[in-house]
Amino acid sequence: MTDTVDDPVAGGKGPESAPPSSAAPGSVTTSEELMALTPDVADSLRDYLRAWWKRIRGGESGALPIIAGLIVICIFFDVQSSAFFTSANIVNLFVQATFIILLGMAELYALILSEIDLSVGFVGAVGAAIALALIGSPTNWPWWAGLIVGLAACLVIGAFQGAIITRLKIPSFVVTLAGLLGWQGVLIYVFDVDKGAVGGVISVSNGVIDDLVSGNMTPAAGWIVLVVAVGLFALATLLSTGRRRSQGLSAPPLGITVATIVAVAAAGIVLVFVCNLNRGVVTPLQGVPWVIPVLVVVVVAQSFMLARTRLGRYIYAIGASPEAARRAGIHVARVRTIAFALCSFVAGLAVVVYASRLGSLSVGFDGGTYVLYAVAAAVIGGASLFGGHGKPIHPVLGGLVIATLTNGLALLNISTAGTDIATAAVLLVAVAVDSTLRRRGRSGEA
Amino acid sequence: MTVDAPLLELRGVSKVFGAVQALNKVDLSVPAGKITALVGDNGAGKSVTIKTISGLWPPTEGQILWDGAPANIHSPNDAEALGITTIYQDLALCDNLDIVQNLFLGHEKLRHRLLDETAMEIEARQVLADLHVTTVRSIRQPVASLSGGQRQSVAVAKAVLSAAKLVIMDEPTAALGVAQTGQVLELIKRLSSQGTAVMVVSHNLVDVFAVADQISVLYLGRLVAQGPASDFDTQVVVEYMTTGQSTRATAPGVETP
Numbered sequence: 001m002t003d004t005v006d007d008p009v010a011g012g013k014g015p016e017s018a019p020p021s022s023a024a025p026g027s028v029t030t031s032e033e034l035m036a037l038t039p040d041v042a043d044s045l046r047d048y049l050r051a052w053w054k055r056i057r058g059g060e061s062g063a064l065p066i067i068a069g070l071i072v073i074c075i076f077f078d079v080q081s082s083a084f085f086t087s088a089n090i091v092n093l094f095v096q097a098t099f100i101i102l103l104g105m106a107e108l109y110a111l112i113l114s115e116i117d118l119s120v121g122f123v124g125a126v127g128a129a130i131a132l133a134l135i136g137s138p139t140n141w142p143w144w145a146g147l148i149v150g151l152a153a154c155l156v157i158g159a160f161q162g163a164i165i166t167r168l169k170i171p172s173f174v175v176t177l178a179g180l181l182g183w184q185g186v187l188i189y190v191f192d193v194d195k196g197a198v199g200g201v202i203s204v205s206n207g208v209i210d211d212l213v214s215g216n217m218t219p220a221a222g223w224i225v226l227v228v229a230v231g232l233f234a235l236a237t238l239l240s241t242g243r244r245r246s247q248g249l250s251a252p253p254l255g256i257t258v259a260t261i262v263a264v265a266a267a268g269i270v271l272v273f274v275c276n277l278n279r280g281v282v283t284p285l286q287g288v289p290w291v292i293p294v295l296v297v298v299v300v301a302q303s304f305m306l307a308r309t310r311l312g313r314y315i316y317a318i319g320a321s322p323e324a325a326r327r328a329g330i331h332v333a334r335v336r337t338i339a340f341a342l343c344s345f346v347a348g349l350a351v352v353v354y355a356s357r358l359g360s361l362s363v364g365f366d367g368g369t370y371v372l373y374a375v376a377a378a379v380i381g382g383a384s385l386f387g388g389h390g391k392p393i394h395p396v397l398g399g400l401v402i403a404t405l406t407n408g409l410a411l412l413n414i415s416t417a418g419t420d421i422a423t424a425a426v427l428l429v430a431v432a433v434d435s436t437l438r439r440r441g442r443s444g445e446a
Numbered sequence: 447m448t449v450d451a452p453l454l455e456l457r458g459v460s461k462v463f464g465a466v467q468a469l470n471k472v473d474l475s476v477p478a479g480k481i482t483a484l485v486g487d488n489g490a491g492k493s494v495t496i497k498t499i500s501g502l503w504p505p506t507e508g509q510i511l512w513d514g515a516p517a518n519i520h521s522p523n524d525a526e527a528l529g530i531t532t533i534y535q536d537l538a539l540c541d542n543l544d545i546v547q548n549l550f551l552g553h554e555k556l557r558h559r560l561l562d563e564t565a566m567e568i569e570a571r572q573v574l575a576d577l578h579v580t581t582v583r584s585i586r587q588p589v590a591s592l593s594g595g596q597r598q599s600v601a602v603a604k605a606v607l608s609a610a611k612l613v614i615m616d617e618p619t620a621a622l623g624v625a626q627t628g629q630v631l632e633l634i635k636r637l638s639s640q641g642t643a644v645m646v647v648s649h650n651l652v653d654v655f656a657v658a659d660q661i662s663v664l665y666l667g668r669l670v671a672q673g674p675a676s677d678f679d680t681q682v683v684v685e686y687m688t689t690g691q692s693t694r695a696t697a698p699g700v701e702t703p
Contacts, residue, residue, distance in 0.1 A: 247564050308560045317540045317551055324538040327522070328552030388542035 028083055030107045052200050065381055065433050069426075070404065077408035084411055088279035091289065094271075095213055097403030098291050102350030103370055104377030104395025109343040111305075111378055112319045113336055115172035119161065119179030120374055121367025124347030125187050127154035128355050129202060131348075133194035136205040143206040148212040151348045157183070158344025162337035165235020172340075180368060200363035202266040204355055205266050206270060212294065216287030219276040225293055226268045232337045236259045291353055298349065302392040320388035376423065377402055380430040401426060453478035453516050454499065454530075454612055455645045459508030461494050470509070471609045476612060478658075482645045483654040483675070488528040492647045492652050495664065496614050499645075500532040501525040502639040512601035529611035535620060537601045541590035545582065546570040548589050549604050573603045577636050581629070593625030602633055605642075612643045619653050631657050650681050667689035 009358040056064065077084040103120055110117035131150025134141040143147075161179055165172045172442050191197045203212045217225065237257055256417075275288040306312035314335045315324040355361040374395070375385075381398030383390030402423055409419045452475035461469040469491050478484045486492045497503045499510070500546050501519045508519050519525050525532070539548050546563070550571045555562040555579050570585055579599040582592065589600060605613045616678055618626040618634070634657050638644050648654050654661065654675075662688040665669040671678075671686045685692040 052600075244564055247568060249567055250563060255682065310554050310556070313543075313547065313554060313561060317547075320539070320540040320542040323536070324540050325551070327538045329523075329526075331554050351668055386539070 017063075024081055032247075038163045045255045046050065046204075048253050048256055063382055063397055064236060065437065066380065066401065066430060069402055069430065069433075072396065073401065073404050073408070073426075077411065079406070081408065081411040084408055086279070087274050087277040089407065089411070090274050091279060091409045092208075093403055094292060097408060098213070098295050099350055099354040099357065100370070100377050100402055101295065101396050101399030102298065102353055103347060103374035104381070104399050105392050106346035106350060107371070108302075108378050108383055108390050108395055109315065109339045109346070110172065110176075110390065111375070111383050112315050112387060112390050113172075113339055114319045115165070115336075116176065116375070117167050117172060117338075117340065118371055119183055119367075120343060120347040121351075121365070121370040122152055122180060122183035122187055123157050123161075123337045124349075124351035125361065125365045125367050126157065126183050126190060126354040127151055127344070127348030128351035129187055129190045129194070129361055131204045131352060132209070132355060132361055133190060133196060135209065136194075136196040136202060138195055143208045146206075147209075147352065150352070154344040154348035155341045157193060158341035158347075159337055162340030163345070166333035166336045166338065180371070184367060187365065187367075193385045197363075199347060202355075203360045209352065209356050210359065211290055211355060213289060213291045213312045214356065214359075215290050216275070216285070217290060217293070219287055222272045222276055222288040225288075226272045228288040229293075229296070230261070230265045230268055233264055237261060276336055291356070294353075298346070299392045299396060302346070306391065311335065311338065311385055316388055373402060373423075376427050380427055382430075382434060398430075401430075452476055453513060454509075455511040455514075456495075456505075457509045457511065458497075458508065459498060459505045461491075461498055461503060462506045468667055469498070469505070470668075472669045474662055474669055474672065476533040476643055476645055478611070478643050479638060479641050480659040481634060481657050482643070482644060482660045482662060482664050483658035484645055484647045484664065485649070485651070485654055485683060485687060489666070490664040490687070491667040492664055493616070494667075496532060496616060496645070496647055498672070499525065500530060500614060526608070529609065530607055530614065531605040531610035531612070532616070533598075533601045533605060533618065534616050538598055539597060539600060541587045542588060544588050545574075545585040545592075545600055548600055549573070549607055551604075553608065568606070573606050574599070576640070577603055577606065577633055579603065579633070582663070593626060595624045595629040598622070598630050599633055600628075602637060606637065606640070610642060612645065613637060614645045614647070616647050617649065618646060619650060627653065651683055654679065654683070661679065663687055 015427050072083075083089055103124065106120045106124070109119060110120075127150040129150075130153050131146040133139070133146075134149055135146035157179075161172075161175050164170060167177050191200055191202065194202060196202060237260065240253040240256050241254075264350070271292070272288055276286050278284050278286045280286070306315065314325060314330050317328070317330065318332055318335055322332055325335075351361070351365070354365075377398035378390060378395045379385060379398065379399050381394030381396065383394040383398075405421055405422050405426060409422060414422075454474075454476040456472050456474040458473060459469055460467065462470055472491070472495065474484075474495065484492055484495060494503065498505050499519065501522045501524050504520050510519055513538055517524075517528060519528070519530075522532075540551065543551065546567050550566045555569075556627075557565065557566045567585065572642060573680040574580075574585065577599065579596070580666070582596055582599075589597060592600065602613065602615075605665045615634070618630050622630060631653060646654070646657065655678075661671070661673065661675050661683065662669060663683060664687060665688075668690070670690045670691070671683075682692050682694055685694070
């Protein structure tokens with residue numbers, strides 16, 4: 001590769017250095033020359049940063065605006081309330097956020113497909129209720145068995161709805177609207193049948209399920225898990241860029257890779273450090289809540305599935321153009337059905353986390369409102385309502401924004417009404433910023 | 447016959463929709479490794495012909511021969527299995543996916559059951575280089591950011607990757623400007639020089655004469671002229687397209703009933 005020779009030339013001509021004279025159709029061009037025409041993925045640090053800046057200005061700003069927004073919101077609450085940036089509150093905030101994040105990650109499958117699933121709240125609740133009922137008395141199943149059956153029920157429900165949507169060609173909005181009503185009925189039915197339910201409430205009777213949110217890792221375990229996780233991340237990143245480079249493909253410069261790893265490590269260290277501070281009022285309370293590593297595992301698994309498997313690739317393809325996917329030989333109906341099943345599966349996980357945090361699941365579970373928060377989390381975080389775009393990190397960021405608003409406004413003694421209005425405003429601002437940046441990018445491209 | 451055996455041959459192919467005779471005993475032959483232009487006015491049956499060949503609308507009567515042997519093309523999959531790829535005007539690309547992802551859509555390379563991006567990128571780069579597609583900024587940019595000509599290039603590269611023996615292109619230059627039209631015509635020539643037969647359906651006679659080795663003219667569902675491009679000129683083709691016959695030339699293979 002001749003990037004060292006090309007560098008000064010490209011630098012002198014600025015970002016518009018793309019095709020100099022090789023555009024003449026007859027000229028003999030080698031793959032080497034093709035490489036030279038790719039300033040977006042240049043190998044030197046300076047070129048890389050310039051290409052990155054160009055992409056941002058071109059509207060591909062990614063998660064930056066929402067991270068900036070989150071920081072601004074945090075600073076605002078820190079100024080307004082001394083209780084905001086305390087160890088206890090930050091950990092609480094993360095724990096509050098996990099439910100909406102997971103529900104948003106469930107909804108993400110439907111959003112990428114350019115569909116919507118209005119039933120995620122109640123479908124998840126049905127699965128969680130089945131799991132909790134089986135684990136509780138009188139059946140007293142082991143926690144894992146109950147969880148498997150509950151989540152399997154979610155998979156079946158999702159596949160059923162997906163099959164109706166794809167085979168009968170009924171819009172997902174209608175099918176899942178029916179689901180929103182119908183599965184609430186089924187939820188009530190499960191509570192009626194379960195002999196362990198008292199007064200419309202199934203308690204979390206199992207230690208493991210309860211500890212999911214209420215239990216903490218020991219501080220030492222938190223550090224060990226962090227070291228292992230960051231180590232794996234570093235290894236995977238270095239191996240993949242190394243493989244690309246050894247095959248002669250452009251890869252981010254080593255400096256960028258190292259910087260990314262350092263940033264991830266730093267974020268992890270801050271998180272574990274904050275969680276490991278003693279936040280107990282009477283008795284000592286410290287350590288990372290179990291739900292955080294669980295959430296990280298789910299986010300990594302979903303990201304991996306969407307980015308590295310055929311199924312994930314097909315979900316994105318169908319979201320952008322079902323016709324193109326069909327002509328490429330993709331079994332569109334099957335992929336969409338699987339995606340709806342996965343959507344319901346993750347929803348089941350989300351409601352189990354919800355029940356674990358509250359210590360119980362009530363028949364009054366407001367699945368209708370939560371699904372709207374789930375959509376809001378995904379969209380605030382940067383997923384598109386128009387299909388084809390969205391990554392698991394988007395509901396994570398969007399869920400954090402919503403939880404931060406709820407948490408901070410509660411600290412300021414602002415009513416639920418105020419919180420709802422603020423969340424609505426943030427949703428609109430997030431979408432407006434996103435579409436403005438994209439539009440600017442598109443007109444700049446032409 | 448053995449020397450000049452066409453890659454694809456339609457013999458007496460008719461297609462009837464209710465009372466409408468869309469194709470009437472069409473005898474079309476597409477030679478291997480050459481560029482065939484299929485021309486005709488609106489409603490002449492160009493679209494029906496390519497949809498018949500690509501398996502969307504099987505013929506009402508007549509025979510399709512592939513490599514000299516009768517072929518059953520009843521679905522797009524049948525056509526694809528033979529090595530016929532059709533590029534429609536909408537190109538069937540996913541805007542959100544990048545060039546490499548689009549090129550391999552439906553045929554991804556796997557390594558340990560996971561997508562092998564490295565191998566796909568290397569092969570994609572090679573295919574684009576072979577087709578002399580050099581104007582793209584990066585093969586990892588989303589297809590949405592490409593120009594019309596570049597998108598056409600990606601669609602053609604996709605056909606090459608699928609090892610197509612015959613690539614049918616429906617109005618490939620209809621939506622393009624002058625420079626991009628030039629690029630696409632260049633691309634069509636390159637494709638043919640690699641040994642792939644290309645059938646271009648077009649209105650634009652300037653483009654047709656720029657690339658075609660053979661010209662076939664349809665008029666109201668009938669094939670009225672077919673022969674080497676050198677036997678035609680624009681005026682003759684226009685006459686065939688608009689009246690079904692020519693007062694001047696008698697190109698070989700012309701059948702005027």
